[in-house]
Amino acid sequence: xxxxxxxxxxxxxxxxxxxxxxxxxxxxxxxxxxxxxxxxxxxxxxxxxxxxxxxxxxxxxxxxxxxxxxxxxxxxxxxxxxxxxxxxxxxxxxxxxxxxxxxxxxxxxxxxxxxxxxxxxxxxxxxxxxxxxxxxxxxxxxxxxxxxxxxxxxxxxxxxxxxxxxxxxxxxxxxxxxxxxxxxxxxxxxxxxxxxxxxxxxxxxxxxxxxxxxxxxxxxxxxxxxxxxxxxxxxxxxxxxxxxxxxxxxxxxxxxxxxxxxxxxxxxxxxxxxxxxxxxxxxxxxxxxxxxxxxxxxxxxxxxxxxxxxxxxxxxxxxxxxxxxxxxxxxxxxxxxxxxxxxxxxxxxxxxxxxxxxxxxxxxxxxxxxxxxxxxxxxxxxxxxxxxxxxxxxxxxxxxxxxxxxxxxxxxxxxxxxxxxxxxxxxxxxxxxxxxxxxxxxxxxxxxxxxxxxxxxxxxxxxxxxxxxxxxxxxxxxxxxxxxxxxxxxxx
Numbered sequence: 001x002x003x004x005x006x007x008x009x010x011x012x013x014x015x016x017x018x019x020x021x022x023x024x025x026x027x028x029x030x031x032x033x034x035x036x037x038x039x040x041x042x043x044x045x046x047x048x049x050x051x052x053x054x055x056x057x058x059x060x061x062x063x064x065x066x067x068x069x070x071x072x073x074x075x076x077x078x079x080x081x082x083x084x085x086x087x088x089x090x091x092x093x094x095x096x097x098x099x100x101x102x103x104x105x106x107x108x109x110x111x112x113x114x115x116x117x118x119x120x121x122x123x124x125x126x127x128x129x130x131x132x133x134x135x136x137x138x139x140x141x142x143x144x145x146x147x148x149x150x151x152x153x154x155x156x157x158x159x160x161x162x163x164x165x166x167x168x169x170x171x172x173x174x175x176x177x178x179x180x181x182x183x184x185x186x187x188x189x190x191x192x193x194x195x196x197x198x199x200x201x202x203x204x205x206x207x208x209x210x211x212x213x214x215x216x217x218x219x220x221x222x223x224x225x226x227x228x229x230x231x232x233x234x235x236x237x238x239x240x241x242x243x244x245x246x247x248x249x250x251x252x253x254x255x256x257x258x259x260x261x262x263x264x265x266x267x268x269x270x271x272x273x274x275x276x277x278x279x280x281x282x283x284x285x286x287x288x289x290x291x292x293x294x295x296x297x298x299x300x301x302x303x304x305x306x307x308x309x310x311x312x313x314x315x316x317x318x319x320x321x322x323x324x325x326x327x328x329x330x331x332x333x334x335x336x337x338x339x340x341x342x343x344x345x346x347x348x349x350x351x352x353x354x355x356x357x358x359x360x361x362x363x364x365x366x367x368x369x370x371x372x373x374x375x376x377x378x379x380x381x382x383x384x385x386x387x388x389x390x391x392x393x394x395x396x397x398x399x400x401x402x403x404x405x406x407x408x409x410x411x412x413x414x415x416x417x418x419x420x421x422x423x424x425x426x427x428x429x430x431x432x433x434x435x436x437x438x439x440x441x442x443x444x445x446x447x448x449x450x451x452x453x454x455x456x457x458x459x460x461x462x463x464x465x466x467x468x469x470x471x472x473x474x475x476x477x478x479x480x481x482x483x484x485x486x487x488x489x490x491x492x
Contacts, residue, residue, distance in 0.1 A: 005077060006032060008070055009294035012107065013210065014042035014084040014140025015164055015263065017062045019069060021290045024299050035069065037062040039260050041085040042164035044138040051089040056098060063103040070222045075105060081118070081290070082109045084141030086164065087389060108388040112158025115290060116144035117385050120153045123286050127428045131205030136274055137289055138213040138267050140164040143188075145195065145274070145445055147202050155184030155202055156383065159191045163213045167248075167266030168332040174247045174262070181239060181269055188273030196277050208277055210289040212260065213267030218285040220255040225482070230283045232275045239268060297386075307384035311355045314382060326437050328357040331432040335449050341422055352391070353429055358396040376400035390417070395421070400431050406484055423485045427456065430481070431489075432473050446473075456482075458491040465491070 004023040011018040017175040021033040039062055044055020058474025086092055099107055110118075119137045127133070132154065137144045147155040148274045170184035209218075209230065220238050220308055222228050241253050242265060248287065251261045260267075274280065297306065303353045336350040339458055380396035387395075397411055406426070435442050445468075446457040458475070465472045472491075 006071055007077045007298050009298060010080040011064060011290045012086060014085040014162060016081060016477060017065050022295055025428040045085055045089055049088055056095055060098060060102055060295040063099055066105045073374055078105045079294050080107050080125045081294060082107050082197055083115050084139060091364050111386050112142055113156050113383045116146050116158050117153055118293035119144050119290045120146040121290045121296055122290055124151045125296050126288045127208055129288050132203060132260055134204040134207045137210045138163055138270050143270055147204055147428060157195045161270050162190050163263040163267030164218055164311050166270055167263050171265045174249045176243060176246055176248055176265060183271035185273045188270045189277050190275055190299050192277040193254055193373055198279055207283045208286040209283045210286050216256055216260045220253060223255040235272050237316055238273040254267045310385045311358050315358045318365050320361050325358045327436045327444060328432045329354045331435055332468060335428045338449045339451050343447050349425055356429060370466045372403050398426060398429055401426060402433055406481055429481055434478060454486055456486040
């Protein structure tokens with residue numbers, strides 16, 4: 001009998017938290033369970049980007065509820081992502097520390113670009129149209145806009161404007177007026193302006209809107225104007241309905257859910273700005289978004305990790321010396337075999353080291369002087385589909401310090417990364433680069449690497465180092481560098 005294991009996607013949004021459980025049967029998903037909880041996370045973010053304890057408490061209460069639903073799920077079958085509010089709040093470490101105490105699954109904080117990519121995949125797997133499509137998703141703290149064709153995105157953008165933060169800024173105390181709407185729309189248009197030209201130049205043949213704000217606006221349009229398609233004139237009519245009230249606490253527009261009354265004004269201002277700036281003629285609603293894209297990615301990643309394609313694409317874009325990077329990867333694989341047990345290394349560690357090896361010279365496109373800094377900058381600031389913010393930061397740090405001095409004060413590691421473990425991986429990466437400095441397989445020595453607590457013993461073939469004095473000098477220098485990591489390097 002064929003087994004169809006359940007997989008789950010959890011979306012920790014700025015307005016709501018979503019849990020979606022499904023199983024894949026013959027290429028299609030059968031949804032088994034859905035949960036949506038209003039959290040109003042973005043409402044707890046102050047002007048200094050500090051998340052309030054009250055907002056954290058609301059979020060943690062929902063995570064405890066989700067944890068009960070997911071208690072029998074293997075970790076590999078659950079993917080959890082956090083978006084705008086958690087990626088921008090300055091006290092994220094405090095939240096993640098508290099979350100680990102009540103929620104047993106890793107929370108991956110993703111970039112706006114990655115959020116946009118996953119939203120597009122959620123739509124692309126369910127909505128079929130020819131030519132380019134534009135997808136618009138208005139969340140609590142950000143709005144994502146994507147142009148793509150079939151399953152391939154062509155443009156990704158995430159703008160820091162959502163139904164919650166725009167409402168807080170322009171509709172304070174619930175007050176509604178034409179003037180407030182105008183100011184909110186102008187602000188949103190200013191935030192859209194940097195992407196307007198490129199998006200209109202690429203163009204699209206169909207337009208889809210996702211998530212709660214657009215769903216609510218479509219519901220109002222269906223009841224009041226007998227249409228499920230949003231146009232600019234329809235949006236203006238909806239605005240007129242809302243402006244019949246002076247306070248959004250008193251809104252009684254049929255079709256508007258109670259939980260949307262406090263944020264619909266900001267969301268509508270954002271959508272009006274999107275229509276105005278991009279010249280959208282009509283938009284239809286899609287009930288699929290980030291969590292659906294995450295669900296498909298969770299299933300797909302069992303067979304192919306999209307991050308592998310991301311690394312290959314970036315390395316090819318910057319014309320990286322593939323032969324050299326593969327030599328380093330082979331050395332790292334050897335180190336992994338020799339130290340996996342004594343240093344508690346996981347396959348994921350080797351994977352991360354191998355990706356770093358394939359990208360550590362992308363900075364040559366800028367200058368060979370300060371190569372490690374240029375490469376780290378490119379990796380830190382590029383779009384890396386499939387990578388979380390923490391993983392991207394991890395890669396960037398490995399590459400930033402793979403040569404020369406190691407400045408511990410400049411390390412920026414995620415809250416779930418142990419410094420001691422990172423430094424062990426960094427030491428292996430640095431050694432692998434040194435051993436392959438000649439860029440020729442035939443000149444890379446056969447070595448044995450052994451660890452004793454925080455000491456590394458690197459053994460060469462008899463007399464090899466005596467005949468390669470430059471390598472010996474490089475290793476002597478590396479001894480001094482690694483001392484700052486409390487790692488003792490011995491070679492003979």
